[in-house]
Structures are given as C-alpha cells and as structure tokens.
Amino acid sequence: xxxxxxxxxxxxxxxxxxxxxxxxxxxxxxxxxxxxxxxxxxxxxxxxxxxxxxxxxxxxxxxxxxxxxxxxxxxxxxxxxxxxxxxxxxxxxxxxxxxxxxxxxxxxxxxxxxxxxxxxxxxxxxxxxxxxxxxxxxxxxxxxxxxxxxxxxxxxxxx
Amino acid sequence: xxxxxxxxxxxxxxxxxxxxxxxxxxxxxxxxxxxxxxxxxxxxxxxxxxxxxxxxxxxxxxxxxxxxxxxxxxxxxxxxxxxxxxxxxxxxxxxxxxxxxxxxxxxxxxxxxxxxxxxxxxxxxxxxxxxxxxxxxxxxxxxxxxxxxxxxxxxxxxxxxxxxxxxxxxxxxxxxxxxxxxxxxxxxxxxxxxxxxxxxxxxxxxxxxxxxxxxxxxxxxxxxxxxxxxxxxxxxxxxxxxxxxxxxxxxxxxxxxxxxxxxxxxxxxxxxxxxxxxxxxxxxxxxxxxxxxxxxxxxxxxxxxxxxxxxxxxxxxxxxxxxxxxxxxxxxxxxxxxxxxxxxxxxxxxxxxxxxxxxxxxxxxxxxxxxxxxxxxxxxxxxxxxxxxxxxxxxxxxxxxxxxxxxxxxxxxxxxxxxxxxxxxxxxxxxxxxxxxxxxxxxxxxxxxxxxxxx
Numbered sequence: 001x002x003x004x005x006x007x008x009x010x011x012x013x014x015x016x017x018x019x020x021x022x023x024x025x026x027x028x029x030x031x032x033x034x035x036x037x038x039x040x041x042x043x044x045x046x047x048x049x050x051x052x053x054x055x056x057x058x059x060x061x062x063x064x065x066x067x068x069x070x071x072x073x074x075x076x077x078x079x080x081x082x083x084x085x086x087x088x089x090x091x092x093x094x095x096x097x098x099x100x101x102x103x104x105x106x107x108x109x110x111x112x113x114x115x116x117x118x119x120x121x122x123x124x125x126x127x128x129x130x131x132x133x134x135x136x137x138x139x140x141x142x143x144x145x146x147x148x149x150x151x152x153x154x155x156x157x158x159x
Numbered sequence: 160x161x162x163x164x165x166x167x168x169x170x171x172x173x174x175x176x177x178x179x180x181x182x183x184x185x186x187x188x189x190x191x192x193x194x195x196x197x198x199x200x201x202x203x204x205x206x207x208x209x210x211x212x213x214x215x216x217x218x219x220x221x222x223x224x225x226x227x228x229x230x231x232x233x234x235x236x237x238x239x240x241x242x243x244x245x246x247x248x249x250x251x252x253x254x255x256x257x258x259x260x261x262x263x264x265x266x267x268x269x270x271x272x273x274x275x276x277x278x279x280x281x282x283x284x285x286x287x288x289x290x291x292x293x294x295x296x297x298x299x300x301x302x303x304x305x306x307x308x309x310x311x312x313x314x315x316x317x318x319x320x321x322x323x324x325x326x327x328x329x330x331x332x333x334x335x336x337x338x339x340x341x342x343x344x345x346x347x348x349x350x351x352x353x354x355x356x357x358x359x360x361x362x363x364x365x366x367x368x369x370x371x372x373x374x375x376x377x378x379x380x381x382x383x384x385x386x387x388x389x390x391x392x393x394x395x396x397x398x399x400x401x402x403x404x405x406x407x408x409x410x411x412x413x414x415x416x417x418x419x420x421x422x423x424x425x426x427x428x429x430x431x432x433x434x435x436x437x438x439x440x441x442x443x444x445x446x447x448x449x450x451x452x453x454x455x456x457x458x459x460x461x462x463x464x465x466x467x468x469x470x471x472x473x474x475x476x477x478x479x480x481x482x483x484x485x486x487x488x489x490x491x492x493x494x495x496x497x498x499x500x501x502x503x504x505x506x507x508x509x510x511x512x513x514x515x516x517x518x519x520x521x522x523x524x525x526x527x528x529x530x531x532x533x534x535x536x537x538x539x540x541x542x543x544x545x546x547x548x549x550x551x552x553x554x555x556x557x558x559x560x561x562x563x564x565x566x567x568x569x570x571x572x573x574x575x576x577x578x579x580x581x582x583x584x585x586x587x588x589x590x591x592x593x594x595x596x597x598x599x600x601x602x603x604x605x606x607x608x609x610x611x612x613x614x
Contacts, residue, residue, distance in 0.1 A: 061487065063442065096570075099511040099525050099554045100606070101380065101424040102481065102488055104393075104400070105437065105444035105465040108421055112442035131400065132421060132439070136377070138351055141578030143551075 043083035045158040052079045056114055058152040061098070063109040065117050073114055076156055077121030087159045089129040090114045095148035096135045107132030114154035129159065180310045181322070209246035210331055211273050212239060213298075215257040217280030217291065227316055228257075228282040231291065234320035235278065237364065238338045239327065242564070243594030248274045269298040276304075276331055278323070289313045293323050295330055304330045317366060322614065337559035338363060341610040342566060343381040343390055344585060346370065347603040351578050356605075358392060360407065363559075363609070365599045371405065380555075381405070382426050383610045390608075391415070391425040391434050402436050404451070416449045416456050424468045428475055435459075435469045435478065446480060446497070459497030471495065472515050472539070479503075479513040479522055479539070490524060492539060503541030512555050515539070518562035521590065525554040525567075534567050536590055547592040557609045564589055566598065566607040 040046035048054050053076070056069035065073065080086060092111030094103035111130035119125050139155075140147035214236040217228030239245035254268040261279045269277045277296040282289065288310060295305040305326055309319045321339040328336030346359040358378040361368040371390075372378045381392035388407040393400060396412075402422040405412045416422060418438045425436040433451055437444045444465040449456045460466040464484035471478055479492050485502060488509040493500035504510035508528025515522055521536045526546065533549040534556050552570035559566070566587045574580030585598035585607050598607070 096552065097530075098488075098509075098527065099468075101437070101468045102465065102511050104421065104423050105439060105467050108439040108444065109442040109465065116442075130420075131398065136354065136356070136379070140576070141351055141573055141581070142576040143572035143574075143581065147573075147576070 043086050043158075048076070048079060048156065048158060052076055054157070055153045055155040057149060058110055058154070060095070060148075060152065061106070063106060063113050065113050070117060073117040074121050077118050077123050080118070080123050080127065087127050087129070089131055089157050089159050090118070091137075091155045091157055092130065092132045093137060093139070093151055093153050093155070094135045095151040096138065096143065097148060098135060100134055100136070103134035104132050107134045110152075110154045114156070118156075181307060209244055210275055211246045211248055212276040212278070212327070212331075213248040213253065213269050213272070213274040214239070214278050215250070215253055215260055217282050217293075218258045218261040219282040219284070221284065224282040224284045227284060227289065227313070228280065231280070231282065231316055231320040231323070232278075234317060234364070235324045235327070238321065238324040241364070241596060242328065243589050244328075244332060248272055264296055264298070266296070266298045266301045269296075275299055276327075278327060280323075284313055287313050289316060289319065291316075291319050291323070293326070295327055317362065318613070321362070321364075325612070334563070335561045335612070337561045337564060337609075337612070339613050340560060341383075341613065342585070342598070342607050343371070343383060343610070344568075344600070344607040345378060345381070345605045346600065347583055347605055348374075351581065358390070358405070359600075359604075361600070363598075368601060371407070371410065380424060380606050380608075382608045384427050385429055385431045385611055387431060391427060391436075393423045393425065402434065404434075415451070416447070416454060418447075418456070422447075426470050428471050429473055430475060435471065437467050437469065446478070459493070460500070468512050470514050473517055473519045477539070479515055481511045481513060488527075490522070490541070503537070503539070504544075505541060506544055514556055514558060516558050516562040516590075517560055521562070523556040523558065523565055523590075525556065534565065534588070536565075545592065547588050547590065548586070548595055553586070555606055557607050559587075559609050560611045562590070566609055568605045568607060 040050050053072045056065060056072050090111040092107035094106045111132055115128050115130050118128055138151045140150040214232050216232045219225040219228040236247045240247050252272040255265050261281050264277055264279060277298050280291060280293045282291050291309045293307050294303055297304050307326060311319055324338040325336030340363045341360055342363055343360050346357045347354055349355045355374040356377045357374045358371040358381050360371055377395040379393040381390045383390055390405045390407060392403055392405055394403045400421040402415045402425040403412045404415055415434055419440055421439045422436050425434050427434055433448050435448045438447050443463045444467055445458060446460045446466045446469045447456050447458050464482050466480055466482045469478050469480040476495050477492055478495055479490060481488050482491050488511055489502050490504040490510045490513050491500045491502050508526050510524050510526050512525045513522050522539055523536045526533045526535055531549055532553045533546045534553055535544060535546040537544040550569055551572050553567055556565045556567040564587055566585060568583055569586050570583045583603040583605050585600055585604045586595055587598055588595040
C-alpha cells in the first residue's frame with residue numbers, strides 16, 4: 001500500500017514539475033510528504049494533492065487553460081467521479097505584476113476556465129464553486145519569473 | 160494683484176457631536192497695499208517656489224494653553240511644509256517672541272528673516288473647551304489677510320490645526336486646501352501567503368490612526384462616500400468576496416446588492432446615492448451601478464471582457480474604467496448610462512485604476528510598461544499624458560479633495576524566495592510631479608483613499 005502511494009506520488013511530482021516549467025509547488029510537496037506514512041484519506045484534499053495534483057498554471061495575463069495543464073484537470077475530474085460526495089472550490093490567482101482590482105477579475109476568469117474544463121470532463125457544475133484571490137495570496141513569495149509562474153494558478157480545494 | 164474679499168459670515172463647521180464653531184475676527188484690513196508684493200501666488204503654474212512662512216508657537220495664558228499653542232503651531236507647520244508649496248522659516252531665526260507677535264506683529268522683524276507670511280495665534284482653554292484665535296499676516300504688504308476664531312472641545316485641537324492650515328493654504332494659494340481630511344486604507348501584516356488585511360482610518364498626516372476591521376476577514380479597496388461618514392469596500396467576510404458599505408461611526412457593515420458572484424472595485428457616485436462596481440458572474444467582469452436606497456442594480460457594460468475599476472467624472476455624466484476588450488488592459492471613457500465607450504489610453508503598456516480628479520481636468524492612472532509600474536495623469540480625452548512617479552510596483556492613485564495631490568501605494572520587490580525585503584507603503588505626490596513623500600503607517604499599507612474635506 002505504502003509503496004504504491006509513494007510510486008503514485010513520485011509520478012505526480014514529475015508531472016507537476018513539467019507543468020509549471022520550473023519547480024514543483026510547495027503545497028504538493030508538503031501534502032505528499034506528510035501523508036505518505038499512513039496514506040491520505042481517500043477523497044480528501046491531501047489525497048488530491050498527493051495523487052492527482054491540485055493546481056494548474058497559466059501564462060502571463062492569460063486565462064485559457066494551457067494544453068500541458070489540461071490533463072491535470074481531466075485527472076481531477078476522474079478523481080471527482082470516484083468521490084461523488086466531494087464538493088470543491090476552484091481558487092483563481094494572479095502574479096504580483098498587475099493591479100489589484102484587475103487581478104481579482106483575472107483570477108476569477110482563471111478559476112472559471114479551470115471549472116469549465118472540469119465540467120466538460122463530466123463534473124456536475126453544482127459541485128464546483130469558484131473564488132478569486134487576485135494577487136493577494138501568492139504561493140511563492142519571491143519577486144521573479146519563477147515565483148510568478150507558480151502564482152498564476154487555479155487551485156482545486158475540497159470544501 | 161488684488162485679493163479676494165473677506166468672508167464675514169459666521170459659519171458652523173460640522174464636526175460630529177463635538178461641535179466646532181468658526182467665527183471671523185476683526186474685519187479690519189487694507190486691501191491692495193503694496194500691490195505686486197503680496198504673498199498670494201498662483202498655483203495653477205506647474206511649479207512655484209515655496210512660500211516662506213513663519214509659524215511661531217501660539218500664545219497662551221496657562222501652561223496647558225501654551226502647550227496646546229505650541230502643538231497646534233507645529234501641526235500647521237508640518238502640514239504646510241509637507242505640501243511642498245510652503246517653506247517654514249527656521250524658528251531659531253525668529254526675532255519677535257510669539258507672545259508679542261500675537262499682540263502686535265512687528266512686520267520688519269519677520270521680513271528681515273525672510274518670511275513673506277506670518278501666522279499668529281492665542282489659545283484659551285477652560286473646562287475642556289478650546290478657543291483659538293488665529294491671524295494670517297502678509298508681512299510684505301503689512302496687512303492682516305485673515306482673522307478667525309475657532310472654538311471646540313480640547314480633544315479636537317488637531318482638527319483646529321488642520322482647519323487653520325486650510326485657511327492659510329486657501330488665502331495664500333487661492334485654492335482650497337486638503338489638510339482637514341482623512342485617509343482610509345488597508346493595513347497589511349504577516350507573510351504574504353497568509354496576509355492579514357485590515358481597513359484602517361487616519362488623519363491625512365497619519366495621526367489619530369485606528370483600525371476599522373479586526374482582521375478576521377480580508378478587506379480591500381475602501382472608498383469614501385462624498386458626504387456621509389461611510390466607506391464602500393470589498394470584503395471576504397465568510398469567504399464571499401463582495402462589496403460592502405461600512406458606517407464609520409457605528410462600525411456596522413452591510414453587503415451591497417444581491418449578485419451571484421464576486422463584486423469588487425466599488426466607488427460612490429458624486430451624489431453619493433449609488434455605487435458603481437464590477438461584478439463577475441462567469442469568467443467576465445462587467446460594470447453595474449447599484450442604487451443604495453432601493454438596492455436596484457443596473458448593468459452598464461456587457462460581454463466577455465474584464466471591465467474593472469470604474470470611476471465617475473465629478474459631474475456624474477461620464478465613467479472612466481479599464482478593460483481588456485481591445486486585447487490588453489486600457490482606459491475607456493463612456494457615458495454614465497453605459498453607452499459610447501471610447502479608448503483614451505494609447506501610450507506604451509497597460510493602463511489601470513483610473514480616477515477622475517475632483518476638479519474634472521485630469522484622470523490619474525497606473526501604467527505597467529517594460530516591467531515597471533508608474534503613476535501618471537492625462538486629460539479626460541487621453542491627451543497630455545504625464546508620468547509622475549515610476550518604480551518596481553506602484554498603483555491605486557487617489558486624489559486629495561482639491562485635486563492637487565495624489566496618494567497611492569508603492570511596493571518594493573522581494574529579495575529572496577521567502578519574500579524578505581518586500582514592503583508596501585503609502586506615498587503622496589504633487590500632481591506637478593514633485594514632492595513625493597511617504598505617508599507613515601504602523602504596518603505595511605495599500606489601497607489609500609482620500610476623504611473629502613471633513614467640513
């Protein structure tokens with residue numbers, strides 16, 4: 001059981017690394033590392049982070065889901081199909097290189113784009129809420145392109 | 160050059176329950192004497208030499224009155240200096256004592272140390288009430304320009320100092336001042352991935368600071384009502400990003416409108432009866448106006464673009480906003496009913512956060528270009544663009560009520576992956592592009608909004 005989870009986690013980490021183009025998000029690392037000993041509860045946020053990937057990344061000032069990110073959302077949809085009781089919120093974010101109010105709108109549009117892919121992949125719209133935090137909740141705290149590429153994101157969070 | 164006539168009318172200044180009374184003093188004066196040498200200057204010129212002014216401590220009969228007289232004079236002097244339009248004369252150079260000057264200024268003593276204008280005053284304090292007699296003298300023309308008496312509860316001594324500062328500003332510069340005002344803003348603390356953002360209120364000089372929200376929910380983008388003690392802001396109360404109205408006296412807040420999704424970027428209409436804002440229902444953001452009394456909402460823009468940061472012209476007939484409808488973020492002006500939007504920004508880069516000057520003649524904005532942010536102004540038709548300040552990150556300009564000064568916030572970049580070195584601070588700058596100063600706040604700060612004149 002444990003080996004299998006570790007194997008799955010390693011595969012996800014590689015995919016995430018490809019996806020962001022730079023480095024794996026700290027949330028994915030933390031969630032996986034903490035829970036591999038006993039294994040995350042199936043259908044939980046930790047399970048999503050460790051085994052599927054909770055986030056997709058966007059290009060600067062863009063809100064369409066990149067081709068290389070789409071598979072993460074499709075796997076999320078498959079995961080949500082396994083746990084039909086789970087409800088999620090998709091949180092949209094922007095990097096710090098825009099104005100606050102515009103980035104709130106941009107984050108909302110990113111959350112909505114990710115949501116649309118989930119719905120197109122079979123998730124019932126009523127299970128998905130969206131919210132934007134604009135540039136005000138960065139995942140990476142540096143002021144460089146590497147940090148910004150991690151902050152232009154939509155994160156799926158179990159409610 | 161002639162001076163405008165004095166006002167002899169007695170007027171009441173609204174100051175909440177405190178009750179502040181202003182009366183004109185001794186309407187004796189000699190107009191026009193020494194014409195051409197008076198200190199009244201024209202600030203519509205792009206940049207003027209600061210007016211040298213002597214602000215001695217006000218006189219008082221008791222130690223308490225003397226202390227207040229000194230404190231009031233120091234606040235006035237700081238206000239005038241911070242405007243960049245006055246140069247207070249060094250107190251070490253004063254020849255005549257404040258007590259004697261208050262009784263009868265010897266103009267020669269003030270001229271010889273380089274002052275063009277002089278303020279004198281006398282403070283009486285009894286039973287917690289304050290009476291402050293204030294006079295403004297043109298020492299080049301040997302005339303009294305203004306004499307005013309203020310009475311108020313002693314706790315309001317700072318307001319008296321700000322009101323006097325505004326009188327001096329208006330008499331010498333010929334336009335209204337902005338010192339008797341407040342700034343509402345967002346106080347930020349904690350690491351940026353878990354930031355606490357509280358709405359806070361302070362006098363324009365940073366004093367009388369207090370927090371309006373407790374940090375249990377995130378608050379953003381507060382804006383003052385044009386007349387009432389009310390602020391519109393965006394709150395994540397119960398994790399629902401919505402525009403709220405906040406009563407500054409009671410602290411009560413109520414959600415505005417019944418939109419299904421996020422509402423944000425609120426601003427009051429000039430008449431204070433409605434709020435214009437952006438609402439996201441899907442992946443778009445459109446502009447709506449919400450009538451405060453009836454809560455009726457009306458949609459002004461439509462389509463899939465992001466239409467954000469709307470702001471009325473001071474006459475209420477037009478709206479400036481930014482939109483990505485043309486591909487990237489630019490400024491547009493449309494009529495107040497939502498029709499006839501036309502793009503006005505055509506410079507290099509993206510344009511955002513437009514605000515219309517209370518004077519109607521300028522629109523201030525944020526520009527993002529070549530990896531730098533800038534604060535600038537342009538005419539409402541998009542002509543005459545001028546950049547006032549530029550740096551790694553700055554945004555969110557707000558006009559002082561006289562349209563002469565902008566406040567905004569300026570950020571510094573993180574130096575490391577943990578966010579070390581990042582800061583966010585309030586600044587102000589003259590619209591002619593000089594005298595940029597930091598507005599000191601207890602913590603990091605963002606989203607300043609300048610109040611109207613309080614009286």
